[in-house]
Amino acid sequence: MEINPILIRLGILPLVPRDPAEPHRGATPLELLFDLVSVIxxxxxxxxxHHAILAFHITEGVLKFSASFFAIWWAWMNFTWYASAYDNNDSLHRVLTIVAMAGSLIMAAGIDRFFQTNNIDMIVAGFVVMRLAMVCFWLRAARHDPERRLTAYRYAVGIAIVQVYWVGLMLAQPIAVNLLVGFYAVGALFELIVPAYAESNNTTPWHRRHLIERYGLLNIIVLGETLLAGSLAIQRVASDNMGKELIGIAISSLVLVFALWWVYFSQKEHVAHPRLSLALLWGYGHLLIYMSGAAVGVGVAVLIEVVTGYSSLSTSVGLYTIAVAISGYLFGLWVIRERFELEGAGRYILLLTAIVLLFSPLILPIEGIAALLVIGVAIRNQYACKSVKQETPHGI
Known part of the structure; x- marks a missing residue:
């Protein structure tokens, strides 16, 4: 394709598909900025x-948290997989990425309103902005990558059609919460179908190591929510002079983060096989891991509110929030990695630990939950060292 000199002067370069075997492929500064916006x-x-649990609107809070988190994660995930295959870091790519980040900020501004009033207008508006940027990305890929043109068109058209659904849902407000959740779930299902349908034609040239790094970086950001909650405990110790319980919460929150980090970043491979169904399972399965990682921090924050007397809830609410979140995190890792990459009893250690943790708040304080997690991760790592497959991995 002939290069227009005017476009070159504007910093717009030809879009060449990235090499999936490219060495030393890492996250770009723009991708890191995108992550920073997503963490807001x-x-x-x-x-x-956090506020929904304190108000004892737990079921409604979990549903709204899940809906909000899906929108954040899904927009991030779609951009990440596209960038892994087509990022050329020219001016047009940067401008479209900035537009997507602006949509993320609009979403963030509307989340509190959603929790307070059930109004999804700003969340949908921000989400649609991000998704329309993705339509532009995929139309550009279709123009420059004839080998995968149909795949790119499927992405662009599929994303655009689903946005019509979201706008219709936004205009149909107000809707009862139960109906809103149902319609939202249908929209989320439509979104999940688009990549599976598009990639079934001809897989985009995503870079395995690049995606592993990108997903790992977002996981670190999400776990930062728990570190922030632990820091809050330390601040309360300094200001309220309430020593033992808060110190225990602060130390335990650090132990929880380190254990969750350690088990995720083990030596076992992620995305060890390029088969589409398994790659999608790995990519989609991270939603549970990310949501659970953020919810651990929420549980710690709730526990701090209870211990310091700012909430009349029982400590069991905070403990159960933490335990259920950790269980979800471990179960997510088991689904996307452990059951494919380990053999023998070691394959089930995280699953067993997740089940035991669900019952731990009945008898254990947060220190005991942290200790139980560390024991489970340590045993799993010992088995993992002895359970190295000799054949080529058939998993994700």
């Missing part, structure tokens, strides 16, 4: 869940 939205969703 994640913090807003976590804050909404």
């Amino acid at each position: 939205a994640v913090a807003s969703a976590a804050s909404g869940l």
Whole structure:
């Protein structure tokens, strides 16, 4: 394709598909900035869940947290997979990425309103802005990558059609909460179908190591919510002079983060096989991991409110929030990695630990929950060292 000199002067370069075997492929500064914007939205969703639990609107809070988090994660995930295959870092790519980030900020601004009034207008508006930027990305890919033109068109058309659904849902407000959740779930299902349908034609040249790094970086950001909650405990110790319980919460929150980080970033491979169904399972399955990682921090924050007397809830509410969130995190890892990459009893250690943790608040304080997690992760790592498959991995 002939290069227009005017476009070159504007910093717009030809879009060449990236090499999936490219060495030393890492996250770009623009992708890291995108993550920073996403974490603002994640913090807003976590804050909404925190306040809902304190008001004892737990079921409604979990549903709204899940809906908000899906929108944040889905927009991030779609951009990440596209960038892994087509990022050329020219001016047009940067402008479209900035537009997508602006949509993320609009979403973040509307999350609190959603929790308070059930109004999804700003969340939908921000989401649609991000998704329309993705339509432009895929139309550009279709123009420059004839081998995968049909795949790119399927993405662009599919995304655009689903946005019509979201706008219709927004205009149909107000809707009862139960109906809103149902319609939202249908829209989320439509969104999930688009990549599976598009990639079934001809897989885009995503870079395995690049995606592993990108997903790992977002996981670190999400776990930062728990570190923030632990820092809050330390601040309360300094200001309220309430020593033992808060110190225990602060130390335990750090232990929880380190254990969850350690088990995620083990030596076992992620995305070890390029088969589409398994790659999608790995990519989609991270939603549970990310949501659970953020919810651990919410549980710690709730526990702090209870211990310091700012909430009349029982400590069991905070403990159960933490335990259920950790269980979800471990179960998510088991679904996307452990059951494919480990053999023998080691394959089920995280699953067993997740089940035991669900019952731990009946008898254990947060220190005991943290200790139980560390024991489970340590045993799992010992088995993992002895359970190295000799054949080529057939998993994700």
